[in-house]
Amino acid sequence: MSATASMARSHRSRGSDADESIYNLIPAPTVSASRSPLYRSKYPADTPPTASTFGTTRAAVAAPTNVAGAYTQTATAHRHKQQGADWGPKNKHMPDPTQFQTANSQPEMPQPSRFTYTTRTKPPLSTHHARDSPVVQARTEAMARTQRKNFISENALAVIMADARRPVRAEADYLKKEDYGKTPAYLANVKAEIAAEQDYIRSVLQARAEAERAHEPTTQLLPEEERLRLLAALKQKWEAVNKQYQTTTHMVTLDTQGKVRRKEQYEIELQQIEKSIEKLNKPYVFVQSY
Numbered sequence: 001m002s003a004t005a006s007m008a009r010s011h012r013s014r015g016s017d018a019d020e021s022i023y024n025l026i027p028a029p030t031v032s033a034s035r036s037p038l039y040r041s042k043y044p045a046d047t048p049p050t051a052s053t054f055g056t057t058r059a060a061v062a063a064p065t066n067v068a069g070a071y072t073q074t075a076t077a078h079r080h081k082q083q084g085a086d087w088g089p090k091n092k093h094m095p096d097p098t099q100f101q102t103a104n105s106q107p108e109m110p111q112p113s114r115f116t117y118t119t120r121t122k123p124p125l126s127t128h129h130a131r132d133s134p135v136v137q138a139r140t141e142a143m144a145r146t147q148r149k150n151f152i153s154e155n156a157l158a159v160i161m162a163d164a165r166r167p168v169r170a171e172a173d174y175l176k177k178e179d180y181g182k183t184p185a186y187l188a189n190v191k192a193e194i195a196a197e198q199d200y201i202r203s204v205l206q207a208r209a210e211a212e213r214a215h216e217p218t219t220q221l222l223p224e225e226e227r228l229r230l231l232a233a234l235k236q237k238w239e240a241v242n243k244q245y246q247t248t249t250h251m252v253t254l255d256t257q258g259k260v261r262r263k264e265q266y267e268i269e270l271q272q273i274e275k276s277i278e279k280l281n282k283p284y285v286f287v288q289s290y
Contacts, residue, residue: 047071217288231280238273241266 051064174180245266254260279285 043071219286219288222285222287227280227285231277234273234277234280238270238277241269241273245270 048066048070050069051067053064245263248259248263248266254263
């Protein structure tokens with residue numbers, strides 16, 4: 001390698017490819033990879049394997065062969081490759097590939113023939129109707145006429161020429177009916193059913209109103225003596241409840257559920273008594289009697 005080439009390669013290795021340099025014009029040398037020669041063994045291809053049991057099927061016991069590692073096949077050692085292991089045994093009974101059947105080597109096949117009955121299991125049909133009999137001739141003529149007849153055209157012509165089969169009905173005169181101008185009977189039945197239903201509804205409503213009036217309470221004026229007596233009794237009760245309530249008001253902390261419940265009960269009872277006293281303080285008090 002020349003000194004110029006080595007300098008160019010060292011210049012490229014320093015990372016100055018992006019800069020312009022005269023050394024970039026020098027082509028880099030190409031190195032061709034040389035292949036090593038193919039390995040070939042120094043031993044021949046028919047060297048028997050060492051301590052192998054392959055190919056010992058003819059012996060009673062499959063003992064290993066060539067234990068000593070000899071390079072040549074001995075007379076006493078078993079064969080490591082059977083005869084005809086690749087393309088079959090080589091003997092005189094192998095078929096000759098040049099001898100094969102051809103298309104004309106087979107004998108000629110017999111020609112097909114029509115099948116015919118040799119014996120009949122049923123007797124032949126009777127021939128009492130000959131071809132010239134009147135029955136056969138009439139049947140033949142009818143079949144010939146049927147074949148010549150155009151059914152589509154004849155049916156269309158028959159339908160066109162046929163008379164109308166729709167029956168002619170006389171127009172009904174509704175003015176001459178027996179019930180003309182009269183109320184139909186079914187309407188009278190409907191009106192009777194509606195009237196009966198209305199009567200039933202009216203009777204049910206009347207009975208319900210009477211029952212409500214019978215259970216309606218009557219109002220009367222409370223006597224003055226009774227009013228004063230009830231008012232005094234309510235005031236005495238208010239005094240008693242208020243006295244019990246005052247015994248719990250001085251408690252700052254209500255530490256039990258019983259104390260809280262009793263205080264609430266006293267407050268509710270005092271409110272109810274005060275409402276009753278307010279009502280009885282009126283000059284006229286009316287009460288209901290059931």
